[in-house]
Amino acid sequence: MATGLLALLDDVAAIAKLAAASLDDIAAQTAKTGAKTAGVVIDDAAVTPRYVVGLSPARELPIIAKIALGSLKNKLLFLLPACIFLGYFAPWAITPLLMVGGVYLCYEGAEKLYEAIAPHDAHKHEAAVMGTSDPVALENQKVAGAIRTDFILSAEIMALTLANVAASNIYTQAAVLASVGILITLAVYGVVALIVKADDIGLALATSSVGLVRAFGRGLVIGVPLFLSILAMIGTAAMLWVGGSILVHGMAQLGFHGPEHFIDTIAVGVGAVSAYLTGVLHWTTTSALQAVLAILIGGMTIVLVHVSARLIRRFRPQNP
Numbered sequence: 001m002a003t004g005l006l007a008l009l010d011d012v013a014a015i016a017k018l019a020a021a022s023l024d025d026i027a028a029q030t031a032k033t034g035a036k037t038a039g040v041v042i043d044d045a046a047v048t049p050r051y052v053v054g055l056s057p058a059r060e061l062p063i064i065a066k067i068a069l070g071s072l073k074n075k076l077l078f079l080l081p082a083c084i085f086l087g088y089f090a091p092w093a094i095t096p097l098l099m100v101g102g103v104y105l106c107y108e109g110a111e112k113l114y115e116a117i118a119p120h121d122a123h124k125h126e127a128a129v130m131g132t133s134d135p136v137a138l139e140n141q142k143v144a145g146a147i148r149t150d151f152i153l154s155a156e157i158m159a160l161t162l163a164n165v166a167a168s169n170i171y172t173q174a175a176v177l178a179s180v181g182i183l184i185t186l187a188v189y190g191v192v193a194l195i196v197k198a199d200d201i202g203l204a205l206a207t208s209s210v211g212l213v214r215a216f217g218r219g220l221v222i223g224v225p226l227f228l229s230i231l232a233m234i235g236t237a238a239m240l241w242v243g244g245s246i247l248v249h250g251m252a253q254l255g256f257h258g259p260e261h262f263i264d265t266i267a268v269g270v271g272a273v274s275a276y277l278t279g280v281l282h283w284t285t286t287s288a289l290q291a292v293l294a295i296l297i298g299g300m301t302i303v304l305v306h307v308s309a310r311l312i313r314r315f316r317p318q319n320p
Contacts, residue, residue: 060196063143068189070147075181079158087162095253101152102246108149109239110298199224244290263289
């Protein structure tokens with residue numbers, strides 16, 4: 001009996017060691033992948049606040065909570081199973097699907113650029129697409145739009161994660177994908193909540209009896225609106241850059257290397273201008289040219305959406 005119990009304890013200890021090693025591997029893979037997706041995470045954090053700018057301050061945190069919940073659903077309920085399935089059964093479909101998402105990001109970024117250049121016309125276009133001015137419906141549509149944009153950025157994060165753990169077994173892949181999805185969502189939307197509520201924090205600090213705290217609070221109140229405006233511009237630029245990057249790399253993976261070679265040739269030439277800033281100049285040039293491509297594709301998509309919306313309204317049966 002004692003021998004059997006000792007053997008059982010040895011087996012339990014061996015299983016525990018194996019589980020601990022697996023957990024260590026998952027943690028290491030999660031940290032490594034999180035570092036590789038840092039650029040996309042920054043884009044996500046920059047893009048999201050623009051969906052709550054201009055809405056009631058009382059609705060900011062509930063809206064962020066809705067978007068965060070939608071982001072978790074995107075990653076865990078849709079993208080995680082899709083990544084596992086596609087990685088094993090249809091790896092050829094991942095690139096085309098990411099490119100469809102890239103076109104959507106180009107459209108979103110180009111639309112915001114269009115709004116900055118021609119606000120009145122852009123508002124008419126947005127009204128034609130959304131078709132409502134009701135505050136509750138508008139909030140729901142903004143949340144839905146944010147979740148759609150998050151889906152594209154989340155897809156890129158999950159795709160990068162899958163590529164990083166492609167050699168691991170399916171259980172490690174699933175665990176790392178889930179861990180990255182949850183941690184990144186909490187980090188991004190925690191930061192977004194702090195950003196959009198910073199002005200309220202500033203108002204509270206501005207009433208402090210401590211002079212330094214009061215001055216800091218007033219600085220927040222004055223600086224946050226400008227910061228949000230700058231962040232909205234960064235978000236638009238991020239969507240264009242990420243969308244263009246997805247399309248360029250996607251075309252290269254599908255065998256059409258022309259755009260990637262063209263952009264790289266120009267970036268190498270610009271980078272050669274300074275031996276000390278070669279990397280910075282190369283990256284900046286590459287990103288700028290990818291954004292230009294995104295503006296062109298996004299502009300064409302805006303035209304297609306606008307024409308499609310007019311045709312739908314024209315041929316849609318009228319309610320009696």
